[in-house]
Amino acid sequence: MAVTFSDLHTEGGLKALEAFLAGKSYISGDKFTKDDVRVYAAVHGVPGDSFPNVCKWYNSVSSKLASSFPGKAAGVGVGGAAASAKEVPAAGDDDDDDLDLFGDETEEDKKAAEEREKAKSSTKKKESGKSSVLLDVKPWDDETDMKKLEEAVRSIEMPGLFWGASKLVAVGYGIKKLQIMMTIVDDDVSVDTLIDEYLTVEPRNEYIQSCDIAAFNKI
Numbered sequence: 001m002a003v004t005f006s007d008l009h010t011e012g013g014l015k016a017l018e019a020f021l022a023g024k025s026y027i028s029g030d031k032f033t034k035d036d037v038r039v040y041a042a043v044h045g046v047p048g049d050s051f052p053n054v055c056k057w058y059n060s061v062s063s064k065l066a067s068s069f070p071g072k073a074a075g076v077g078v079g080g081a082a083a084s085a086k087e088v089p090a091a092g093d094d095d096d097d098d099l100d101l102f103g104d105e106t107e108e109d110k111k112a113a114e115e116r117e118k119a120k121s122s123t124k125k126k127e128s129g130k131s132s133v134l135l136d137v138k139p140w141d142d143e144t145d146m147k148k149l150e151e152a153v154r155s156i157e158m159p160g161l162f163w164g165a166s167k168l169v170a171v172g173y174g175i176k177k178l179q180i181m182m183t184i185v186d187d188d189v190s191v192d193t194l195i196d197e198y199l200t201v202e203p204r205n206e207y208i209q210s211c212d213i214a215a216f217n218k219i
């Protein structure tokens with residue numbers, strides 16, 4: 001099975017090769033092969049100290065090649081970007097599929113990234129629309145247990161609903177109403193639905209006579 005390397009003339013490509021060579025002497029194991037020559041040709045000069053594994057391998061391959069070509073080199077320059085080992089066919093007659101360890105991201109990677117972005121966008125959208133609401137919750141009479149009334153109100157739980165501070169306010173004839181703050185996520189909570197279908201119906205209407213919106217502010 002052939003291993004594919006990409007962009008070995010860049011720092012990213014060298015980092016990938018550095019990780020691959022950890023614990024290895026050569027590309028295909030402990031012996032020098034044509035695979036080393038192919039990858040060697042794609043590397044731009046001696047790697048720096050930041051890539052000890054690649055540097056050790058590069059010097060070893062250089063030594064092997066020097067012994068094969070004993071003639072004195074006059075020195076030449078080669079222009080253009082370094083060729084990628086990914087473009088060179090794998091050696092041998094191995095029919096196994098290539099194992100691309102360091103190539104471009106796969107379709108699965110792209111799909112996963114798109115799903116993450118959609119989830120982030122959805123979260124941002126929900127979090128961006130919030131409101132602060134002050135409710136006036138009125139009891140039936142002066143004999144209503146206001147502590148149980150508040151407990152009945154706070155017992156309502158749903159996504160996007162957060163109860164806040166509260167206080168009792170006198171309205172006359174010994175009757176007090178409950179004023180309570182709440183923060184809602186607009187896309188998740190409808191205040192009208194909360195009042196009509198939760199606060200003023202059984203069993204909470206045993207304590208709650210009516211409920212009104214005293215203040216409504218966008219956050």
